[in-house]
Amino acid sequence: MQASTNYTGLAGYRHDSLPAAGVLLVNLGTPEAPTAKAVRPYLAEFLGDPRVIEYPRWLWMPILHGVILRVRPPRSAEAYAKIWTEQGSPLRVFSESLATGMQAELGRRHRGPIRVALAMRYGQPSVADTIAQLQREGVRRLLVLPLYPQYSATSTGSVLDAVADTLKTLRWPPELRIVNDYHAEAAVIDALAASVRAHWDAHGRGDKLLLSFHGIPERYFHAGDPYFCQCQATARLLRERLGMGEDELVVSFQSRVGRERWLHPYTDETVRQLATDGVRKLDVLCPGFAVDCLETLEEMAMQNRDFFVEAGGETLRYIPALNDQPAHIRALTDLALRHMQGWPEVADDYDPARATATLADAHRRASALRES
Numbered sequence: 551m552q553a554s555t556n557y558t559g560l561a562g563y564r565h566d567s568l569p570a571a572g573v574l575l576v577n578l579g580t581p582e583a584p585t586a587k588a589v590r591p592y593l594a595e596f597l598g599d600p601r602v603i604e605y606p607r608w609l610w611m612p613i614l615h616g617v618i619l620r621v622r623p624p625r626s627a628e629a630y631a632k633i634w635t636e637q638g639s640p641l642r643v644f645s646e647s648l649a650t651g652m653q654a655e656l657g658r659r660h661r662g663p664i665r666v667a668l669a670m671r672y673g674q675p676s677v678a679d680t681i682a683q684l685q686r687e688g689v690r691r692l693l694v695l696p697l698y699p700q701y702s703a704t705s706t707g708s709v710l711d712a713v714a715d716t717l718k719t720l721r722w723p724p725e726l727r728i729v730n731d732y733h734a735e736a737a738v739i740d741a742l743a744a745s746v747r748a749h750w751d752a753h754g755r756g757d758k759l760l761l762s763f764h765g766i767p768e769r770y771f772h773a774g775d776p777y778f779c780q781c782q783a784t785a786r787l788l789r790e791r792l793g794m795g796e797d798e799l800v801v802s803f804q805s806r807v808g809r810e811r812w813l814h815p816y817t818d819e820t821v822r823q824l825a826t827d828g829v830r831k832l833d834v835l836c837p838g839f840a841v842d843c844l845e846t847l848e849e850m851a852m853q854n855r856d857f858f859v860e861a862g863g864e865t866l867r868y869i870p871a872l873n874d875q876p877a878h879i880r881a882l883t884d885l886a887l888r889h890m891q892g893w894p895e896v897a898d899d900y901d902p903a904r905a906t907a908t909l910a911d912a913h914r915r916a917s918a919l920r921e922s
């Protein structure tokens with residue numbers, strides 16, 4: 551049969567790849583440009599996700615497309631313009647740099663092929679495209695690591711939806727493992743504590759340390775979302791690691807959208823209250839964000855700083871996210887390796903000769919069968 555050699559070509563799979571393990575980092579996603587035109591499709595996908603907005607579709611979709619997507623994109627674009635860099639959106643730039651760092655770290659420490667890829671839950675590169683690309687590179691075992699330290703159905707849960715939707719379309723999905731959360735990961739807590747101490751060393755200690763996490767509607771918490779509890783646990787571990795008393799540290803929730811009640815206390819009200827209560831120097835850390843983004847750089851370090859100063863505060867010092875710091879790269883690489891235990895690619899005695907079949911092999915064998 552003459553067309554048989556096209557099997558592999560048609561599927562686009564490489565012939566020469568060894569089976570590999572893959573680490574799929576997934577972050578939220580960000581618009582392609584700081585313009586209303588680019589923000590609109592991003593928000594449409596994000597706010598159209600039933601994990602994010604739990605209202606009946608018939609009720610929500612007309613509101614989303616009739617009202618929200620007319621009003622919000624220009625405002626949102628204005629905020630993005632304030633933080634945009636020459637390389638693009640900070641969320642993308644830092645996430646890519648983190649992924650590159652983890653790839654290098656794994657390469658230094660492991661003989662087996664392990665590929666690190668970054669996907670975005672909304673926008674590009676999509677989870678589906680990235681998994682397809684990893685499969686073409688021979689990935690047969692996949693660890694999904696959403697870049698959300700605390701689990702929420704709205705964030706991590708939605709990443710799992712995207713992965714599940716992709717697997718449904720694959721004839722031979724990779725073996726799958728998933729990191730549900732890493733809110734209590736000791737090395738991450740250590741890295742956060744170290745960056746707070748470095749900030750204190752450079753700028754002096756503030757009157758209070760505020761830990762601000764992204765909020766979610768309180769209704770989701772009552773429905774069983776563990777996010778609030780995991781944020782509190784992260785905060786407690788960090789406080790203990792820093793040897794601080796309960797009265798020296800405050801937890802609050804930012805970025806609420808709409809009129810419904812969200813997790814309390816709200817960050818904007820908290821910074822105003824702290825200023826009113828006499829706090830002059832306020833240190834702020836956002837341990838729910840793996841990398842800096844609109845919500846930390848604009849909402850926290852600009853908007854909330856203004857609220858604090860307007861209410862009588864002196865300075866609000868935002869401590870950056872862990873981003874691509876070496877300690878963060880090491881912490882997440884260790885976490886990934888722990889979750890990959892038992893896979894041949896991470897074994898110390900990795901032997902390519904004993905490697906199992908790849909999709910490329912399967913297609914080659916199918917071709918050979920047709921020819922015989």
Ligand SMILES: C=CC1=C(C)c2cc3[nH]c(cc4nc(cc5[nH]c(cc1n2)c(C)c5CCC(=O)O)C(CCC(=O)O)=C4C)c(C)c3C=C
Pocket residue numbers: 578579580581602603622626639641698702704705764765766767777805807838839842843844845
């Ligand atoms: C309206 C519902 C929203 C829920 C629920 C929500 C949960 C949630 N979000 C993050 C992380 C990020 N959110 C970011 C931006 C952002 N979030 C919402 C809405 C909800 N988030 C909107 C509409 C936006 C877009 C910006 C805006 O118009 O205000 C970002 C930053 C993205 C960037 O491009 O920089 C992150 C990161 C988490 C972790 C979470 C649940 C725990």
Ligand SMILES: [Fe+2]
Pocket residue numbers: 764805
């Ligand atoms: Fe959000």
Ligand SMILES: [Fe+2]
Pocket residue numbers: 805806844845849
């Ligand atoms: Fe926001």
